[in-house]
Amino acid sequence: MNKYIELKNVNKVYKMGQIDIKAIDNISFSIGKGEFVIVVGPSGAGKSTVLNILGGMDYLSSGEIIVEGNVISQYSSKKLTQYRRLDIGFVFQFYNLIPNLTAKENVELALQICKNPLDVDEVLDKVGLRDRKNNFPAGLSGGEQQRVAIARALAKNPKLLLCDEPTGALDYETGKSILKLLYDTCKRMGMTVVVITHNLAITPMADKIIKIKNGSVDDILINSNPTPIEEIEW
Numbered sequence: 001m002n003k004y005i006e007l008k009n010v011n012k013v014y015k016m017g018q019i020d021i022k023a024i025d026n027i028s029f030s031i032g033k034g035e036f037v038i039v040v041g042p043s044g045a046g047k048s049t050v051l052n053i054l055g056g057m058d059y060l061s062s063g064e065i066i067v068e069g070n071v072i073s074q075y076s077s078k079k080l081t082q083y084r085r086l087d088i089g090f091v092f093q094f095y096n097l098i099p100n101l102t103a104k105e106n107v108e109l110a111l112q113i114c115k116n117p118l119d120v121d122e123v124l125d126k127v128g129l130r131d132r133k134n135n136f137p138a139g140l141s142g143g144e145q146q147r148v149a150i151a152r153a154l155a156k157n158p159k160l161l162l163c164d165e166p167t168g169a170l171d172y173e174t175g176k177s178i179l180k181l182l183y184d185t186c187k188r189m190g191m192t193v194v195v196i197t198h199n200l201a202i203t204p205m206a207d208k209i210i211k212i213k214n215g216s217v218d219d220i221l222i223n224s225n226p227t228p229i230e231e232i233e234w
């Protein structure tokens, strides 16, 4: 696979008064365009920090991050804001929907700050919400709310979809259906997708598995024959 994204010797130190917390310790890996990647590791391993830095939500302390030939680790805060707005779609564990806006309006709101959005109705259809788009979040199940959040991220037409524990608040079957949606989106749209999880069991569904431990890369596995999530049980 090509090196669409490259992290080179990335370090992140948080300063808490006199104490330095090394959240990321010399991490290097690459991600190919259109790859479905799972970043896995125990609590506190540094997974969210990696994702936040990759998504332009935080600065690294040293090292380099290159996305599509651009050294984003050297971006000014203005350029980083543009990168975050235009190139990155985020999906979090909690859906962060605005309660007094319908599913469709939640997606439309996010599109007001981006340049080449996709058609909102088409994206809502694709994530399986054709008949639910005029519902308010309170009238949607957890899985449906996460579908809205995914539609909101996808409608931006981002280059990279970053998902931090996207099934963390969902039951087993609903979680599986969301993982299937993310995988199918990756393969159908050619979207590069990175999913963070602490659930080792789902890693066989990924093209690449990056294991993080104590802020460092413990292992990187390339999987040429991913297992469909429907066939994985845990």
Ligand SMILES: Nc1ncnc2c1ncn2[C@@H]1O[C@H](COP(=O)(O)OP(=O)(O)OP(=O)(O)O)[C@@H](O)[C@H]1O
Pocket (backbone or CB within 6 Å): 014, 015, 016, 021, 022, 023, 041, 042, 043, 044, 045, 046, 047, 048, 049, 050, 198
């Ligand atoms: N803003 C911050 N200020 C200080 N320390 C932080 C900050 N964010 C993260 N850390 C610390 O950095 C380390 C890595 O945290 P991170 O959230 O990236 O881990 P994680 O693998 O995502 O964990 P979890 O699965 O529990 O979310 C932890 O020790 C955490 O306490």
